[in-house]
Amino acid sequence: MEKSVVSKGKTVKLAIETALDLLEASKQEVHIEILETEAKSFFGKAKPAVVRVTLVRPKAVSEPANHAEASVSIEKLIEDLIDSSIDAPGSDAFSVSAAGELGGHVWVVGGMIHCKDAPDQHPMMTPCPGVKIVQNGVMVEKTVEVKESDRFEISFEEEAVEPVWSIDLDERKLMARLTVTPGYRMDKKLEDLSPARMAVLRVEQSKQFIPLDPLDIEQKLRQLGVVFGIQHDEIGKACMATVPGQFIIAAGKAPEAGSHGEFKSLLDTTTRKSSPKEREDGTVDFREIKEFPSVDKGSVIGMILPPVPGKPGTAVTGAEIVADPVQELRFVEGKGVSLIDSGSKIVALQAGMPQIQQKGQILTVSIVPKLVHGGDVDLASGNIHFQGDVEITGSVQDGMTVDALGNVTIQGNSNMATVSATQSIIVRSNIITSNVTAGKGSIVMAEIEPILREIIRNVKMLQQAVIQVSGASAFKVADLQKTGLRTLIQVLLQGKFKGLHQQFTQLAQKLSAYEAELEPAWGKYVESVHKGFLNPVSSTFHTAGDVAQFVELTEGMFALCQLNEEVASFMKFNYAHNSYMYSGGDMIVHNGCYNSTVHCRGQLQVNGFLRGGTYYAHVGTSIQEAGAHGGAATRIQVPADAFIKIARVMENTIIQVGNRSHQFMQNGTHIHARLDADGNLKLN
Numbered sequence: 001m002e003k004s005v006v007s008k009g010k011t012v013k014l015a016i017e018t019a020l021d022l023l024e025a026s027k028q029e030v031h032i033e034i035l036e037t038e039a040k041s042f043f044g045k046a047k048p049a050v051v052r053v054t055l056v057r058p059k060a061v062s063e064p065a066n067h068a069e070a071s072v073s074i075e076k077l078i079e080d081l082i083d084s085s086i087d088a089p090g091s092d093a094f095s096v097s098a099a100g101e102l103g104g105h106v107w108v109v110g111g112m113i114h115c116k117d118a119p120d121q122h123p124m125m126t127p128c129p130g131v132k133i134v135q136n137g138v139m140v141e142k143t144v145e146v147k148e149s150d151r152f153e154i155s156f157e158e159e160a161v162e163p164v165w166s167i168d169l170d171e172r173k174l175m176a177r178l179t180v181t182p183g184y185r186m187d188k189k190l191e192d193l194s195p196a197r198m199a200v201l202r203v204e205q206s207k208q209f210i211p212l213d214p215l216d217i218e219q220k221l222r223q224l225g226v227v228f229g230i231q232h233d234e235i236g237k238a239c240m241a242t243v244p245g246q247f248i249i250a251a252g253k254a255p256e257a258g259s260h261g262e263f264k265s266l267l268d269t270t271t272r273k274s275s276p277k278e279r280e281d282g283t284v285d286f287r288e289i290k291e292f293p294s295v296d297k298g299s300v301i302g303m304i305l306p307p308v309p310g311k312p313g314t315a316v317t318g319a320e321i322v323a324d325p326v327q328e329l330r331f332v333e334g335k336g337v338s339l340i341d342s343g344s345k346i347v348a349l350q351a352g353m354p355q356i357q358q359k360g361q362i363l364t365v366s367i368v369p370k371l372v373h374g375g376d377v378d379l380a381s382g383n384i385h386f387q388g389d390v391e392i393t394g395s396v397q398d399g400m401t402v403d404a405l406g407n408v409t410i411q412g413n414s415n416m417a418t419v420s421a422t423q424s425i426i427v428r429s430n431i432i433t434s435n436v437t438a439g440k441g442s443i444v445m446a447e448i449e450p451i452l453r454e455i456i457r458n459v460k461m462l463q464q465a466v467i468q469v470s471g472a473s474a475f476k477v478a479d480l481q482k483t484g485l486r487t488l489i490q491v492l493l494q495g496k497f498k499g500l501h502q503q504f505t506q507l508a509q510k511l512s513a514y515e516a517e518l519e520p521a522w523g524k525y526v527e528s529v530h531k532g533f534l535n536p537v538s539s540t541f542h543t544a545g546d547v548a549q550f551v552e553l554t555e556g557m558f559a560l561c562q563l564n565e566e567v568a569s570f571m572k573f574n575y576a577h578n579s580y581m582y583s584g585g586d587m588i589v590h591n592g593c594y595n596s597t598v599h600c601r602g603q604l605q606v607n608g609f610l611r612g613g614t615y616y617a618h619v620g621t622s623i624q625e626a627g628a629h630g631g632a633a634t635r636i637q638v639p640a641d642a643f644i645k646i647a648r649v650m651e652n653t654i655i656q657v658g659n660r661s662h663q664f665m666q667n668g669t670h671i672h673a674r675l676d677a678d679g680n681l682k683l684n
Contacts, residue, residue: 019053176250258310261329334366439569439584
């Protein structure tokens, strides 16, 4: 009786090896029957292979040789299939009925279709999308029978996407950027299948990216004229890219920026220029302001440094990239200063307080002298008008006037007096029934600035008219050389530009009225207006270029107006009663105000109280206490974008933010009034 063993294993090969070990036999001494091949179930659980191995007697020697050779050939085929196809991952072929009997089965190995005939079996094959199979010259479009003698031609639908790339240069040609969208092709072949009576073909495919040719990239760079800063490593990375991206494949050299002409101060003016700092409670700390710094005669105030040109760069095309132009510092000479050492140093010609103002490339420097008046300003001393700082050790008495082109310090009181300064005012004691104005210079500039704005607009149009009309034959070259453009300008000022003549006259009157309070540069400007436009005999303007230079001069004076507006004036005092106070900047009240009027262009800080009167603060106000019991109404106003903070407020006090107002009908605390995003008034 033949000895037989049924064995299981992870693969057919392992199951056969287990059975051979149990039978202590070799493959030549057994009959192998594959009952089930290994596979995965629907839920992914592994299914083992099952084989029956039967020990058989050795074959007779008289057996035909061709049978033995056929047996060996079949055994070898089974062994090869066990080693390659049956053990292949993902195999789902049907089981083979008996070792050595592949008849009636079809399989795929190495992308080729194989089949073995059997008398009673008809192996079938079903094609799949993406592959073209020709069987004996006939296209296979559905399930067909497969025979061992069939000839197959296998081809696949070609699937490829060509790479897309482009090179662009930035505006200054400092960079060449390569934008790449990679291309690819799909490599396809038939997936290996184990022997089965019914084979459903499947296509195995893999994506192969198509690299760019660096020579194509370099040729395109040459067409674009790119010859400098080529990054070959980046070109290599771009050619092998597998995801879309951008690569900088050429980089030029950017120009090095130069520096404009600048002023280097040799004085410590940082404290003078610093802005007051706001405390956590909303009040402003003025203690750190250095009130009036000073210099001695002959002191070097600062140096004017010349501009430093930048260094050119190189574009990727090899062209030179010019650095941005630099500008010289334009110096407007003020009072009490002079330029030395070929215009490189500014020296003080007198003792006083230096005023250094710069806007853009326009610099003005002046020395404001200081007058110290001992005692009171009264009938014995007379009024004080001084072009500089004034310090009064006593008080300003009834009916007296102090007018300073600078700062004013009063150690005592201002009693029924008029005190004005172009900059700041400090009254150590009280202001009683007085008119006190700090920052008068900003008022002057505010009047001049709109006139200059219109002059600039009209003179530019007049310049174009001069260009058009001066070429006419009616205006001879000899006449222009003798009298300049006077005749032409006179015609224009009497006709289309009649308003410009009025603006020149108005400006001249304003500057004449404020001559004592203005820098010398304004006097020189008025002189150029008279010589160029208002002289009835001749004009210093001979060409349209001369008019253009006047436009440039006027723009400089316009900038000087704006510069003066930025000078931080302020006012400080102890008490004020029944007085008017104006400050072009901040104002600080140490104790309080009674029935007074305040106009503050900066922030109003009241450490005490406001009782009666009207108080306006352009930036905002912080007040310790406002209002009075049963007294006159107290009105506090700020613009729509400002705030009002009051620690304690009395009934009958009126506050106004923008066009929204509120009258308190009862006492309150911790008021923070401002407008919300919808323009409604919020009080806390």
